[in-house]
Amino acid sequence: GAGVSQSPSNKVTEKGKDVELRCDPISGHTALYWYRQSLGQGLEFLIYFQGNSAPDKSGLPSDRFSAERTGGSVSTLTIQRTQQEDSAVYLCASSLVLSGQAGGKTQYFGPGTRLLVL
């Protein structure tokens, strides 16, 4: 597609429920990233994918968070047993490549999923 898309755009859930957030990167982009942004704050890095593999999961806040990527394209971020502190905007970005020339590493962001845990 023309840009990174994310779904749903908004999600309201009850504490303790599981949620799945989806990201469709720009076609042809091999690298994909997930960030979290709390109200009025900067971006907190969560995880990145090179192809279907996620070499570094240290940014995930807890073991309730997991992510996968299939076919080198779509990625899903899953939050199990959601807590109120999980409420935030979850942003996905993709880049042409993970490493190499600086321009190829430029990350392009989707519109985000606004998660509210009641």
Add this chain to the structure above:
Amino acid sequence: GESVGLHLPTLSVQEGDNSIINCAYSNSASDYFIWYKQESGKGPQFIIDIRSNMDKRQGQRVTVLLNKTVKHLSLQIAATQPGDSAVYFCAENGGGGSNYKLTFGKGTLLTVNP
């Protein structure tokens, strides 16, 4: 740890004036910098980038200046328009061809008064 920060959290300008948003970084190994614009309710939008082997780069109405001596980055917006009102983030890449991570500053809120 290394960090990227902003000198001014908020900036208010009159329509038509030039805006300057500043950013300080601490990682001397950073070799790539990006400015993003984030409007309310939207994801960050790429504005302009610059590599560490450059000290200036110009786009449409925007200019990014890099001063490696004092580890300072700035975004200049010419003839600021109401549509420029947003939060602006600087981001830096820590250096090395395999360093994927972008570290973001907290952002500066730019308000353009008509």
